[in-house]
Amino acid sequence: LRLSPEQQKQYQELTSTLGQLRNRYIPQQETSFTLVSFPSPEIGSDFEAIFSDVVDINTLDSRQYERIQQKIIDVLDLADWVHIKGTNRTDIKVKMHSIPHPDRQTNFVNCGADINIPVGEVFTTPLLTATSGVLHIEETYLGGLKYCNLELTFKDGYVTDYSCTNFDDDKENRKYVEENLLFPHKTLPIGEFAIGTNTLAYVIAKKYGILHLLPILIIEKMGPHFALGDSCFTFEEDAPAYNVLNNKEIIARENEKTALRKTDVKKAYVFRHIDITIPYESIAFISAVTQTGKRIDIIRDGRFVVEGTEDLNKPFDT
Template sequence: MRDPRFDRLAETLTGYSTELKRNEKVLIEAFDAPDEITIALIRAARKRGAIPFVQLQRAPVSRELALHATESQLRLLARHELARMKQIDAYIAVRGSHNITEQADVPTNQMKLIAKKMRPVQDQRVQKTKWVVLRWPTPAMAQLASMSTEAFEDFFFEVCTLDYRKLQPGMNALKKLMERTDRVEIAGPGTDLRFSIKKIPAVICGGDRNIPDGEVFTAPVRDSVNGFVTFNAPTIYQGTSFDHIRLEFENGKIVKATSNQTKKLNDVLDADVGARYIGEFSLGFNPHILHPMRDILFDEKIAGSFHFTPGQAYETADNGNRSQVHWDMVNIQRREYGGGEIYFDGKLIRKNGEFVIPLLQSLNRARLLKRK
């Protein structure tokens, strides 16, 4: 029996997120996701007159290829994938995971090589197509969230079918405020950050890029970041789990980085010059996502959070930083996580995860949930 939630989600992804139109070509990539959601996406795309293409990926196969991929092999693969991506109008990725650390034993240098060679494909997809990426609920994800598989699936579909139009007024106001702001100060346990976002565009993420969604991001002026930050949400990068990451900055550069995996952390940050500079600053406010799940597509949207991103800047909020790395690191500022404050040009904007100025209070969790 078909789950009607699959069809509703497929309609959201093809109708709202990518706004597929007649004769547009859409690439659907399914990573360890059930055939049923892929089929639902194919049907939803056809219903809108679009032309679907499909690629199925399996994590153990990807790991085996990654372990021994040569530079010449990756160069050929990237050329082939880039040529295909240039023919595509829209991209939908559904990413499941039966083992989130499947690639943990792929050597760091090998992961760096793969990231470097495949970067042009990612840039083409991010900058030149209409795209949306979402996770698929699996028992592994439910375990990370300390939930039963059934309860996690129910949570997933509630989060992913949120009516993002309800967030638009508050997101528009936050975007305008960020684009008028010069100085940002962030304070909290283990955190004292200062930087500028002057003349950097702000971008609304309201269900048209990631599902789940709920953030507005910009980027710091590249050499303006000073101070230190401690991230209280765990993170997984290139198959390795990191906890208690702490970064220290001088004139934009990460000059000291520690965590429970300090060596691996610094290996990533030494991938290239840009990896030690910040490419993104964002505020998250999805009312359904409250606690970290070690999955960045969820964690970066946590209500009352911000994230700071070593590495590549997005073209839409470009501070000029270039890197093969783009690593979102999350700090939750709600009271139960220790609290914290964010100031724009000396004015308190958010305290303990709650927006305090009237213009932005519609993004607070209590207000958003009241609208249901």
Template sequence: MTYDPVRHAVLLADYCVTARPGDRVLISGSTLALPLIEALHRTLLERGARPVLRLSYPTQQEDVQRLASDDVLDSLHPVEIEDARALDASIRILTPTPPVADVPASRAARWRAAQAPVALSRLHPRWNLTLYPTPFGAEAAGMTLPEYETFVARAMFLDTPDPVQKWGEIRDFQAGLITRLALADDVHIVSAGTDLHLSVRGRNWSNSDAKRNMPSGEVFTAPLERSANGVAHFDLPTLYGGRVVRGIDLTFKDGEVVEARAEEGEDVLRAALETDEGARFLGELGIGTNAGIQQPSMNILFDEKIGGTVHLAVGQAYAENGGTNTSAVHWDMICDLRKGGRVTLDGEPFQVDGHFVS
């Protein structure tokens, strides 16, 4: 299967954001993604939409974090906020690039905090986050570029005759999971280094069917803010702010992270948790279901969807799930349950060794 940016663009425009005539649709991404950006721009124009391009060079964000004055780093111009509010839909394209080592974690955290008003304004019903395969993405995933392009295409089901139908099948399967999860109170997650209880009583579960993330394949909610108690070990590494962070261990007491360690990138972890008061509380519990993604690729957009994993995000909760935690941070951390892990709902098995229990 060869990755086809035109096929990708059509799926984004017609399925993910359902572009309509007159819609002001933001396309933001690096110049590395120009083949997809060009295809998406043309597709949106053909649909009668008004595409708005926000192009960046590969290290632009890191340069701002490293070089900006305090005033620029810590604030947004009002025009930026008003411009974001005027959007009808938005598509953000990730382009994996090598991490920039000389950006202090504290400055990166300050920049993310300042961006919060714009980020929140984009959380309208029609937004999507996707990825364009790059050579560094392939290197990070341990693949050749052709292998990585195939990996990306298959994760999005671009290799099927009808990707929209396939995502519909996933939506139906996940709806069945949500029927069970909606009745639960206590969720107990156990794996090597993890023994964590949290409550989801009365919270809404979202069926992530690639409308907002492409690829997708997860169900998620916002745990009760003060309910998490125990320890969690996240064994799949992540990139945060361009830095590799691996081997994360968090200890929760009454919902709050009271201890935090990491085998690599601990300074990044601690800086993120100090961003604001909400950064030490959970905003999300997610359960990955995408059987087409079975190996980590050092990219959270894919890795959090791996079938047989769960992920917890510190920071911002989605209001649609009933969560009230607010933060400039939303950092997903992944726990692999495929070898000896389990999830129970009020003491009843829900997932064992990465497989759902019927």
């Protein structure tokens, strides 16, 4: 069953209208939430052990992670752009917002466990212009569907080409991505760039072989990731937001797409947010590149290398 181009357009308009109505009667600026996940017995014979380990993951010390994550943010806030290079074909440059007042402003949210449990990640809304390159994930599950060798090419923040190797036929592979990842759109922007820091969750997931069973709530904390679609500040771009640890204002709340809300809100949002996480072992490096060209590594060969982040590597060695 496939929708015609006219039906796809109608579906897109419906999604946009529903999103605006939801925000009118449940304003995101005035509401909040907390989410947490636990395994059910259907996860298999290791249920009790997995449940116990997930409890450990969900009760990690939020403030301790926020202090470590601030070390990462301090480096990222020096960046004109961030370079993500994989051990595979991933090679992408992500453009950062300029920070007029670094003493009281930042680009990144220092995410503890106050909303999304478990900890932790740092995330931002990158600029679309000059964000370009290739994202390649050898195996991932998105929306419950498996993607083999998912490859997305970006130009100025938008998907311009895509492929996977789920099928022998290239046309079938493109159709699979179109219908399950991009639908109802022909392309999607990058709405978020983040670095997940919950290495314990990653190691435990690998231990039990349950990566494909975990909800995105946990997976997004288990490595660097990009989100296709809207930013994390949808309908909240004009509301000042601050990090708890240092009270710095997070200024990267919009991009060129969401800025269109000022003239035509229907053009500003796609009402999709799909997190695609890069496994730590697939990372050659993530480096902050300053305006002078100086490169400062955050992750090198799958390990955190910023001074003060050593504790994040401990789960890898247990």
